[in-house]
């Protein structure tokens with residue numbers, strides 16, 4: 001072990017000459033900074049682009065960005081990302097994109113130069129390695145509890161106000177079964193939104209909505225962690241039902257959720273197992289008592 005270390009050091013010494021220490025420090029900083037830049041790029045992409053773009057996962061609201069760094073120059077990309085609409089007025093390629101994806105529009109993105117470099121490099125690296133962008137996974141601040149569904153419904157329909165003053169979701173969105181609370185049509189119907197997006201994606205949309213209309217609405221009125229838990233609980237329930245099915249109920253009431261059935265079933269099993277355990281233990285101690293008694297008699301004999 002020791003000789004191995006020595007050999008490693010002397011090898012390093014050979015390639016670094018007399019500058020062993022500075023060389024090692026440089027290598028360390030270099031690899032750390034590469035990893036850091038990748039992380040920075042992923043963070044920008046996850047919070048600012050991922051709701052509309054994938055890298056290698058297919059088109060979403062916007063085109064799949066895999067390989068875009070080989071199709072376009074870095075200068076073009078920078079200018080485009082900063083102001084896509086302006087570009088579509090002068091650049092034929094951008095104009096064609098704009099037309100193809102209409103009515104979806106990419107809003108101007110305000111990125112610092114570091115963020116711009118980081119995100120473009122990240123797209124380039126993933127594309128070159130044939131890797132798909134996987135979000136780090138937005139998480140809820142706590143587990144969902146049974147009552148959250150109802151609270152989420154109240155928030156969604158504006159019966160309960162958002163702490164930071166955001167507009168209630170049903171001003172722009174409808175969900176099957178909203179009934180008399182109605183729902184707006186500016187945004188898409190969200191009944192099957194939890195089929196369309198995975199849970200982390202949905203959570204991310206609520207944490208950092210970056211659809212132009214919603215960004216504007218919630219930029220200065222962020223949803224808090226509790227509200228996000230409750231809204232996700234509400235939207236999750238939409239997944240359980242067939243979005244095509246006719247509207248049956250207008251108000252979420254005391255229906256038995258599958259979750260409760262499962263809990264009830266498990267509780268029943270526990271009771272049975274526990275009961276058997278008690279009987280078994282008693283029986284066991286009976287047997288023991290018999291043995292002990294027998295032993296006593298043997299001693300007496």
Ligand code: HEC
Pocket residue numbers: 044045048049050051052053061062063064065068072077080081084097098099101102104105106107109111119210211212
């Ligand atoms: C609201 C959705 C949305 C967001 C957020 C968004 N984009 Fe877009 N993006 C689009 C759409 C839609 C297009 C197609 C052009 C159009 O209609 O504006 C597009 C086009 C592009 C293109 C050109 C693609 C090609 O094939 O040439 C690039 C590059 C791009 N976006 C990068 C980004 C980056 C980087 C971010 C994050 C900083 C981002 N976009 C955020 C929707 C979005």
Ligand code: HEC
Pocket residue numbers: 061104105156166167168169170171172173186187188190193196202205206211212213214217223231
């Ligand atoms: C001012 C109107 C407005 C309000 C208020 C609003 N949204 Fe949206 N939302 C939109 C629009 C418009 C889109 C679609 C953007 C697009 O597809 O480019 C959208 C998209 C979404 C999506 C993605 C839907 C999909 O099919 O891709 C989700 C999820 C969502 N909103 C949830 C919410 C929730 C939850 C609230 C309440 C906290 C809310 N929105 C409040 C306008 C709004």
